[in-house]
Amino acid sequence: MTAIEDWQGKTGEGWAGEWKRxxxxxGGLTERLLARSREFPFRHALDIGCGAGExxxxxxxxxxxxxxxxxxVSPQLVAAARGRIGHLSNVEFELADAAHxxxxxxxxxxxxISRHGxxxxxxxxxxxxNLASFAGEAATLLFSCFRDRAENPFFTEIGALIPxxxxxxxxxxxxxxxxxxxxxxxxxxxxxxxxxxxxxPFDFAMIAGAGEDPIGDxxxxxxxxxxxxxAMRAMDEPxxxxxxxxxxRVVTENCHDxxxxxxxxxxxxxxxxx
Numbered sequence: 308m309t310a311i312e313d314w315q316g317k318t319g320e321g322w323a324g325e326w327k328r329x330x331x332x333x334g335g336l337t338e339r340l341l342a343r344s345r346e347f348p349f350r351h352a353l354d355i356g357c358g359a360g361e362x363x364x365x366x367x368x369x370x371x372x373x374x375x376x377x378x379x380v381s382p383q384l385v386a387a388a389r390g391r392i393g394h395l396s397n398v399e400f401e402l403a404d405a406a407h408x409x410x411x412x413x414x415x416x417x418x419x420i421s422r423h424g425x426x427x428x429x430x431x432x433x434x435x436x437n438l439a440s441f442a443g444e445a446a447t448l449l450f451s452c453f454r455d456r457a458e459n460p461f462f463t464e465i466g467a468l469i470p471x472x473x474x475x476x477x478x479x480x481x482x483x484x485x486x487x488x489x490x491x492x493x494x495x496x497x498x499x500x501x502x503x504x505x506x507x508p509f510d511f512a513m514i515a516g517a518g519e520d521p522i523g524d525x526x527x528x529x530x531x532x533x534x535x536x537x538a539m540r541a542m543d544e545p546x547x548x549x550x551x552x553x554x555x556r557v558v559t560e561n562c563h564d565x566x567x568x569x570x571x572x573x574x575x576x577x578x579x580x581x
Contacts, residue, residue, distance in 0.1 A: 314380050318381075320383050322358065322359070323384045332513045332515060337362060339509055340362060351418075353376050354375065356405065356424015356425060357378060360400060363400070370397075373397060376401065376410070380403070407437060416441075419448045421451070423452060424450070431485075439500035442580045453573055460570050464569060489574065501580060502579050504576065504577070505578070506574050507577075508573075521565055522562055526554065529558070
């Protein structure tokens, strides 16, 4: 489970410190979301769970006449996003929970977009109902989320290196795979006031290491970000050393042509405001 408190603490701190690597790992998915965004006209766009701002900034560069607002619960990530704005005058970032946020002015987004930022709502139907309450007329919702864990070697191969939880996890608890079940997601969106719901399966390579030392780069990445990072921090030294040896084997096996990458499987979900 990944709750708001995690993103406001160690998880947010880790992702903010590694935004260049995390943007790289989601690069293929970002390009797909941007391509889909071009299907829809908009003057205002809201980036939900904007993280360090990559998607918001790309939208702002591509639509200079549009106003882009990114919101995130992590102060560290919002600070990182604001530090990347540069010369762009049509993008802004707010520290806020999109489940409860309301625009303070006449901002009424015709596009509500998110790259893996919607799976962490404590009450998803209420969150999507809140978003619908201020979205523009016939607004489009466009977001990505992971499909089933078994379809995501980026998680299964790395997650297999750490001891399994003794308790059966709640598949719908806030976290990376909370939206894996399309029927569950469809019901949430319908309850939240959205219609014409569609799912596009999209597979992409999550890059963990590249450059002059891709294996070393990936080792550093997985110790900061991903399914094994928190678990390794809690291990004693002998167990951690064994886990690092196993991690290096996985990383080496997935290094090809100077790039360490593992496959990932996502849904690209679209819906319209009722």
